[in-house]
Amino acid sequence: MPNPLAAVAAVMIAVSVAARALIAHRGYLAYDDFPILSMADRNDPTPDYLFRLFNNHFMPGGHLLSWLALRFGGFGYGPFLALLVAGQAAVSVAFYRLLRLMLPATWTLLVPLTVFLFTPLTLEAGTWWAVGVNVLPMQLAMVLAVGAQVKYVRTRRPLHLVTLGLSILLGLLFFEKAILAVALVFLVTACLYGDGLWSTIRRWWPSWLVLTGVSLAFLGLYSALATSSVRRPSSVAEVLTFIGQAISHTLLPGLIGGPWAWFPAGDGAPIASPPPAARWTAIVITAAFVAYTIWRRRTTASRAWLLLVFYLALVLGLLGATRMGSVYSAVAGSVPRYIADVAVVAALAIGVALCGIQEREEKAAKIRMSPILLTGLAALLLSSAFTGIRYGDEWAKKAGRDYLANARADLATLPAGTVFMDQPVPEGVVGPLSAPYNRQSEFFAPLPEGPVFVTQGRDIRVFDQAGHVVKGWIDGPANRPGPRQGCGYRITGGPVRIPLTASTAEYWHVIRIAYLSDRDASATVRLGDGEPRGFDVHRGLNAMFVVVYGGGAEVVLESGDPAAGICTDEVAVGDLVPAPAN
Incomplete structure (x- = not known):
């Protein structure tokens, strides 16, 4: 006979995963996704690639999944979306099983399950590949590790210690932050099952031995690969602002279906921006719920909330040490993905505080699914749906998708031999960092028929800000008029110095030389005292673009054929830009 509770939970999980898939489908790859795909395209799945850090993140599992998704679907979003959906489903099922393991099997168990399945705190993990490929495995590792520890606490079977160690390793293969799962296992044991710190350490020492071994091995490997990402906060006010934002802007509103309003963050996911009244409402509702659970189940509920407080303190401390003192410090606390892992602990704490621990429930008053709780769940679902729709509206705006689509369409129509010079993509697609x-x-x-890049060419094309292919031009100082009527500067014999209207800084530049030649020849060009670059001269009226390194207020041209007659009175140095419209 089917279990009604399990059936309802299955429907809830299916609805949650489907809703996240619909929201994610409105968007596309964004920001860090493109560098991850570039790395995957240029490498085979060797240890050198898999263990290479990305933005100081240790993610061999993420690299492998990215490599597989790219090989399977290229720039198509489908494989990445399918993996995100599968990860969301796996975490959701695992979390339900953890609730059934730890809590009494009553309908009230659906309260923490609803919070976890529908909280907007995890929207980024279910929609943005670069976030989900880190966070979803970490969440899964947290849930599996806690479950393994609870089973070991109950049975003392060594098999659960093996599962415990493997669960932590799973998370660490995708995200170095999963090391916090080790602390979570200890906190769950001490707060919910132990009778004091020393008793917790002594009674379940084999667990701590396994976790210590895994932690030390990982930290040794990570320290050998990573550079320090520790930053120093600029002030106490900066730290307090960050903590206040993380709690009042993000965590508390997120647990009741907020933040209800989002602030756009370019191509990436928007950040939480709840109005002041909504923030205070979240604080009041949370305080009332905490007080109610402590009143009904004082000891167990108090321990559950301490578990959440301790874990949140660890997360905020880690973020404070790595995210403060940067240009993003002012909004770091409003970024939900930074505390997406806290959603696991918060939902678990809500479940324990409301339902009690399975072993101790017969000694405590049961809390039934009252009309008040049902009304609260309905409000949470409606609130989360509203927030999710507004999130989806922002997530659907994808400059990278539009830029790539325009570029691919134009590239398909270009004649053979069209060449480009390598430049940065717009900052709204991939940032300079x-x-x-x-x-x-x-x-x-990753494009199979992508653009061909050169360092010199006669007819250079460029991508404009929207990704369309247009003719290239130079934005920068030009030459002063030449001394020869009808020729400008005659390039014959030795080097000819061509003064510019302004000086240029020593760096990489593009020089455009329009010339008239009576024969095919060769020539060299340099900027100031920089290294000369050779190029081919073609008979007739032509132009040549050349990438050079140098600086100064003059261009030096020299013909490689003394008999060639080469004239130019159109030289420009600077950045390669789209040609002005006629």
Whole structure:
């Protein structure tokens, strides 16, 4: 005979996963996704690639999944979306099983399940590949590790210690932050099952031995690979603002279906922006719920909320040490993905505080699914739906998708031999902090028929800000008029110095030289005292674009054929940009 509770939970999980899939489907790959795909395109799944850090993140499992999804579907969003949906489903089922393991099998168990399944705190993990490929495995590892520890606490079977260690390893293969799952296992044991700190350490020492071994091995490996990401906060006010935002803007509203309003963050996921009244409402509702559970089940509920407080303190401390003192500090506390893992602990704490621990429930008053709880769940679902729709509206705006679509359409119509010079993509597609993966050569690398990049060419095309292919031009100082009537500067014999209207800084530049030649020849060009670059001269009226490194207020041209007659009075140095419309 089917279990009604399990059947309802299955329907809830299916609805949650489907809703996240619909929201995710409105968007596309974004920001960090493109550098991850560029790395996957240029590498085979060797240890050198898999164990390479990305933005200081240890994610060999993420690299492998990205490599497989790229090989299977290229720039298509389908494989990535399918993996996110599968990960969401796996975490959801595992969390329900954890609730059944720890809590009494009553209808009230659906309260923490609803919170976890529908909280907007995890919207980014279910929609954005670069976030989900880290966070979803970490959440799964947290749930599996806690479940394994609870089973070991009850049975003392060594098999559960093996599962415990493997669960932690699973998370660490995708996200170094999963090391916090080790602390979570200890906190759950101490707060919910132990009788004091020393008793917890002594009674379940084999668990701590396994977790210590796994932790030390991982930290040794990560320390050898990573550079320090520790930052120093600029002030106490910065830290307090961050903590206040994380709790009042993000966590508390998120647990009751908020934040209800989002602030756009470019191509990435929007950040939480609840109005002041909504923030205070979340605080009041949370305080009332905590007080109610403590009144009904004082000891167990108090321990559950301490578990949440301790874990949240660890997360905020880690974020404070790695995210403060940067240009993003002012909004870091409003970014839900930074505390998406807290959703697991918060939902578990809500369940324990409301339902009690399975072993101790017969000694405590039962809380039934009252009309008040049903009304609260309905309000939570409606609130989460409203927030999710508004999130989806922002997630659907994807500059990277539009830029790529325009570029692919134009590339398909270009004649053979069309060439480009490598430049950064627009900052709204991949930001400069991701250099060198913000270069067009990296961005378009996964395309089977992508653009051809050169360092010199006669007819250079560029991508404009929307991704359309247009003729290239130079934005920068041009030459002063030449001394020869009808010729400008005659390039014959030795080097000819061509003064510019302004000086240029020493760096990489593009020089455009329009010339008239009476024969095919060769020539060199340099900017100031920079290294000379050779190029071919073609008979007739032509132009040549050349990438050079140098600086100064003059261009030096020299012909490789003294008999060639080469004239130019159109030289420009600077950045390659779309040609102005006629």
